[in-house]
Amino acid sequence: MKKNLQVFNTFSGKKEVFTPINPKHVKIYACGPTVYNYAHIGNARMAVVFDTLVRVLRYVYPKVTYVSNITDIDDKIIDAANELNVPINEITQKYTDIYNEDMSKLLVKAPDIQPKATEYISEMVNLIEDLISNGHAYKKDGHVLFHVPSYENYGKLSKRNRDEQIAGSRVEVAPFKKDPADFVLWKPSNNEQPGWNSPWGYGRPGWHTECSAMSEKTLGLPFDIHGGGRDLTFPHHENEIAQSCCSSSANSNPKSYVNYWMHNGFVTVNGEKMSKSLGNISLVKDLIEDNHGEVIRLSLLSSHYRQALDWNDKVIHQAKKLLDKLYKVLAEIEDIQPSQINESSIVFLAPLLDDLNTPGLLANLNKIIKDFGSISHDDLPEFKSKLILASKLMGICQEDYQDWFSNDRTALDINKIEQLISQRLDAKQNKDFVKADSIRQELLEMSIEIKDTESGTDWNFKT
Helix, strand or coil, X not given: CCCCCEEEECCCCEEEEXXXXXXXXXXXXXXXXXXXXXXXXXXXXXXXXXXXXXXXXXXXCCCEEEEECEECCCHHHHHHHHHHCCCHHXXXXXXXXXXXXXXXXXXXXXXXXXXXXXXXXXXXXXXXXXXXXXXXXXXXXXXXXXXXXHCCCCCCCCCCCHHHHHHCCXXXXXXXXXXXXXEEEEEECCCCCCCECCCCCCEEECHHHHHHHHHHHHHCCCEEEEXXXXXXXXXXXXXXXXXXXXXXXXXXXXXXXXXXXXXXXXXXXXXXXXXXXXXXXXXXXXXXXXXXXXXXXXXXXXXXXXXXXXXXXXXHHHHHHHHHHHHHHHHHCCCCCCXXXXXXXHHHCHHHHECCXXXXXXXXXXXXXXXXXXXXXXXXXXXXXXXXXXXXXXXXXXXCHHHHCCXXXXXXXXXXXXHXXXXXXXXXXXXXXXXXXXXXXXXXXXXXXXXXXXXXXXXXXXX
């Protein structure tokens, strides 16, 4: 049973059949958080998306090594520590622990390696020394900068021209730069800032330097997949390619660093960009106070990972509704022994192998749940095997049925709710409005509110 995986490669701008460097050992790196505050839903989307990708890779290949870093040295961290008047490592350790705990509640498995930037300073220094000796970096006023015009393939990942590179570089236009697009590899620290001794004086690495050094140290070069949020495509990932391709040899081919680049889309909140000024930043710690982690996880997977995801109550409700149905069905077939994985199961899972098309798999799940009542007893083992495997790869339905429905509100009979809604629709079509109103009232007494839409009737728990 052949399982071909396709991924959308940001570098080529198209979907490609994934061909690992070594089919016996796939290697993947994804940029993790900068730990100076609580994780928000955007951080969570990256973590959930690439956790799901790793699950799929492990389904297809015998060994996968997944690395996702922690940025624990950054000017935002320094500012946060100064504001609270506490040591920097107190800030970074606190929020690293919180991030990992929050992600575990979303059923995100810990990466095989979670390197911290401060643990790889010597590797960064070595990388910078190589770039200087190879003529791609220069020293000026205590800084070391990468000279962007020295790398012919700069801009190939983000598809940015020269003017766009300068405009979007996020780098201070300082008088010591040879070129406006040049970016900092090392910068000086004063006595009140964290730093390390280096050939260029006491200082600290630039943000981009760390992932080049850590990915090479933990995975070796080249490796298979590099991932992260779309906002990292430029300048962060573009700069990584330049650093890693120019540091050790004259090989300027970007594939000497990474074969495939994958980026997840942005998260908006009720149609607006998350920002402090709008006060609409959704923190994971707040969301999991009111929702089970699986609900948040499934909500994040409800849209294709490359598309923007609008975070709102409807997305959360739909995820909860589907999970209730899945748990209900799994409970009803608790005594059924699942069959072995067969060709039918692989066809059922095909959307996941097609560039991690989670909405496609959710459509398949909704369909077989709808057809559940008409499935013969002989077909239930295969039905259950599909459900279990899909749930495992999506990272859902990992609770016991009793635990999931331990809350009185969610202990409602989902089938009964759906039947009543169907009966009400029939009554409306037959113009029996007295019966339709009676069913609406019965649902209200069950603390269920309904809303008629163009696509049907939606329901929610009454607040």
